[in-house]
Amino acid sequence: MKSRVHDSTMKRRDFLRTTLWAATAAGLPLKALGMECQLTDMPRTLVNFMMQGGADLRYLFMPAPNHPDSNYLDLIWSARKSLYDSQYTGYQQMFDNEYLLTTDPGSNFQFGIHQRAAWLREQFELGDVAIVANAHCSRNRRHDQSILNADAGEPDLDLLNFDREGWGGRLVEYIGNGANSVELGNTVSTFNKGSIRGARLQNVVHAQDMRDIALASPDESSPATRRNILARALRAYYDVRGQEVAVEKPGNWPYHVFFQHNSALRDFGAAVESRLQACEPLPAELQELQIGSAEFAQQCRNLFDVCQVPDALNLGVLSMNYGGWDTHNNQAFEIGGNLQDIFGDGAGLATTMSGIRNLPYLDRPASSQLVFYFASDFGRQLVANGAAGTDHGRGTYSILIGEAIRGGLFGEMFPAREALPGADGQVPLKTPGADIEGLTSTERILEAAADWVEAGAGSAVFPNAALSRLEPGGALNGLFES
Secondary structure (H helix, E strand, O other), X not given: OOOOOOHHHHXXXXXXXXXXXXXXXXXXXXXXXXXXXXXXOOOOEEXXXXXXXXXXXXXXXXXXXXXXXHHHHHHHHXXXXXXXXXXXXXXXXXXHHHEEEEEOOOOOOEEEEEHHHHHHHHHHHOOOEEEEEEEEOOOOOOHHHHHHHHHHOOOOOOOOOOOOOOHHHHHHHHHXXXXXXXXXXXXXXXXXXXXXXXXXXXXXEEXXXXXXXXXXXXXXXXXXXXXXXXXXXHHHHHXXXXXXXXXXXXXXOOOHHHHHHHHHHHHHHHHHHHHHHHOOOOOHHHHOOOOOOHHHHHHHHHHHHHOOOHHHHOEEEEEXXXXXXXXOOOHHHHHHHHHHHHHOOOOHHHHHHHHHHOOOOOOOXXXXXXXXXXXXXXXXXXXXXXXXXXXXXXOEEEEEEOOOEOOEEEOOOOOHHHHXXXXXXXXHHHOOOOEOOOOEEHHHHHHHHHHHHOOOHHHHHOOOHHHOOOOOOOOOOXXXXX
């Protein structure tokens, strides 16, 4: 079992408690010590991270040159070498330049993680990453249907209806007590939605910018700006007209809801902003984070702030996303930048988690309470196309990251069957259009993740999980630390 309680962590907690006591006894204002932030512990929180467009995770993970099946190596190199620099003379040279050799601690199986995902490799070697091979979250290759299936947590869904609940919405309903699904990206996805038709967003907080989450208020330092003119006009209208309609209109007047929402949003936003102002500022490294996607950089800043005030949001689950994975051509350039942004040293998650690990806490550091689950619409085909890309596939890898994870490989990383004739006589690694075979339903993976969040949640949120596919020998019982 991994030991995640570090001496520095214990010392920081003891120091914090001692300092709070001493300041109170001496009558000192906590603001003078920079400790006026209302500390609260992070609940166990799943972060659903959607890689929109169909990520080719076989490009992220490749077999080591010492792979025991030399025929498999020859075929995968022949099938995918057009994705790499044409100057490479063979698989060994490509691997040495593109991948970081990694060893699974459980089986001693060696494989490569792309060098642009160096932070991911570091976390894997710490035992904080689980890779579930041959997974699938959808049975088809259409973006719209497959994204819906991933968000709903139902791989076999064939009805394209976005007016429905997602698995994040179902999970917060199970948690209860007003728990919310918090979206950190620009768009609220089906994943967040609840089961009540007509009120699917009642347990959703859209935290697109945690430092600007409140309704606009007038800024007296620049009264003539368009924003301030509109803010003054709207506030005056709602303040005055709200009092009038409360008296003039009957209780069932449908437009009361606009005034109620204005009041609720102002109170909520002001409370969140005041809490954040009293807590840690954004670390300079995170404030100045320079990566390819400005939107994802903002999501990283949002994540840091959510971890400071989870109770203000009544946090249940989190949602993040990164688009641009539909790599039909020029894959090395496109996917390389994406991998670097998310998993690279000094990039998105590395910088964010470094900041989160330094946050003060009461009993449980926020970093220990987060588990990231990486989803995508579908995988990509095994054989590269003629434009140095890969086309839509089905099977993929599922990745989970967190201190609560019992790291390692689940399922056969590079199945021998891909290099052998199938029932139709075709060898997948020689056959354009062939997929990674999806043998483990993501329902199985997410059932275990939901149970980690809240005992009993798994079967409630994923009622079909027990009947869904699980790769032979790919038991997921040890996916989380006990």
